[in-house]
Amino acid sequence: MTTPAAPVSAAPPEGVSAWVTIDLAAIADNVRELDRRSPGAEVMAVVKANGYGHGLVPSARAAVAGGATWLAVAQFNEALDLRAAGVTTPLLTWLYAPGVDFGAAIDADIDISVSAPWALDAVVAAARARGRAARIHVKVDTGLGRNGALGQGWTDLIAALGPVVAEGAVEVIGVWSHFARADAPQDPTVLGQRDRFVEAAEELERAGIRPQLRHLANSAATLTNPNAHFDLVRPGLAVYGLSPVPDLGSPQDFGLREAMRVTARLALVKEASTGQGVSYGHIYTTPEDTVLGLVPIGYADGIPRHAGNVGPVKVGDRRLTVAGRVCMDQFVLDLGAGYAGGAGDEVVILGRGVDDEPTAQDWATAIDTINYEIVTRMSDRLPRVFIGGDV
Numbered sequence: 001m002t003t004p005a006a007p008v009s010a011a012p013p014e015g016v017s018a019w020v021t022i023d024l025a026a027i028a029d030n031v032r033e034l035d036r037r038s039p040g041a042e043v044m045a046v047v048k049a050n051g052y053g054h055g056l057v058p059s060a061r062a063a064v065a066g067g068a069t070w071l072a073v074a075q076f077n078e079a080l081d082l083r084a085a086g087v088t089t090p091l092l093t094w095l096y097a098p099g100v101d102f103g104a105a106i107d108a109d110i111d112i113s114v115s116a117p118w119a120l121d122a123v124v125a126a127a128r129a130r131g132r133a134a135r136i137h138v139k140v141d142t143g144l145g146r147n148g149a150l151g152q153g154w155t156d157l158i159a160a161l162g163p164v165v166a167e168g169a170v171e172v173i174g175v176w177s178h179f180a181r182a183d184a185p186q187d188p189t190v191l192g193q194r195d196r197f198v199e200a201a202e203e204l205e206r207a208g209i210r211p212q213l214r215h216l217a218n219s220a221a222t223l224t225n226p227n228a229h230f231d232l233v234r235p236g237l238a239v240y241g242l243s244p245v246p247d248l249g250s251p252q253d254f255g256l257r258e259a260m261r262v263t264a265r266l267a268l269v270k271e272a273s274t275g276q277g278v279s280y281g282h283i284y285t286t287p288e289d290t291v292l293g294l295v296p297i298g299y300a301d302g303i304p305r306h307a308g309n310v311g312p313v314k315v316g317d318r319r320l321t322v323a324g325r326v327c328m329d330q331f332v333l334d335l336g337a338g339y340a341g342g343a344g345d346e347v348v349i350l351g352r353g354v355d356d357e358p359t360a361q362d363w364a365t366a367i368d369t370i371n372y373e374i375v376t377r378m379s380d381r382l383p384r385v386f387i388g389g390d391v
């Protein structure tokens, strides 16, 4: 188990009314915990999508401090940004379209995922032009029906690999795949995909290609399915202290803790009479004489518009719900008659479950989405304040 974090808040930049605090010690501790739960496997921390909204480079550094020996991002530009920031950890990237500059990835020591012959051809051309082998991970579609070589496509990809491996244009570092339903560990597709993965890796081996790394497990499989750990686990969400399987366990149940905290200061506090319509469309009306508080954060910052009348927040020691529509830059709270505070009071929008603060999971439940979407949507307009580590 990780120990609970002491610091949960930090001073925002001067004059800022809404901000995101990222606890880098939580990220490092979460990686330590994931490493402990996957003995014999290395940890590749997934820091795509700006570190799931937590900041690309700081999240990557914190994950490495916690023991990640690999990093991964979906997009080439994110990989190049990590290298430009001086992050030298082995790094995998997988999502691109024809025209992408594979040469830049080879120059920057970035491992490239290959799912199709056209991509292999382009990687090989870039490697030949540099006189240097490209490092690749070949991806098999074991049933997700998304990226990866499927069925006969896998056999064809292996056939295409033979000569370019022999030539030394590519070095096959890994073979990998991704689950469709890792969040339902008992689902028959999970076992089926694992079996297909083993079979696909054996087919590669029969062709004389033996990559050092086989990897399949995302956060859910890392936490619930040791049988899928292989040589390396590839968690994203859990690195940031969120549960990929909220029905099976909370972050605390898995020894993880939330790294993101979203806070704002009330911009205005005012009395209103019974029957006052609140915010666009008046979907909320004050049931009695009360005090309204204006929270200066809205859907352009990442607060879902669907959270009107349902989004949870905490003010002082009370849980409250968004009153009326979420607007582009702001929303309103019904603070109740006799509210003793005033403008400047802190509103916790996302926090840690342990203190009865609303979590990303609470927001996800309120608007019928997943916690992934809540943290990744927090926009760059909100300044990030980093605590608990080196940025």
Ligand SMILES: *Cc1c(COP(=O)(O)O)cnc(C)c1O
Pocket: 046, 048, 074, 178, 217, 218, 219, 220, 234, 235, 236, 237, 238, 244
């Ligand atoms: C995003 C992603 C991961 C990490 O998934 P989590 O559920 O966040 O752990 C792993 N592998 C691939 C291919 C991904 O796209």
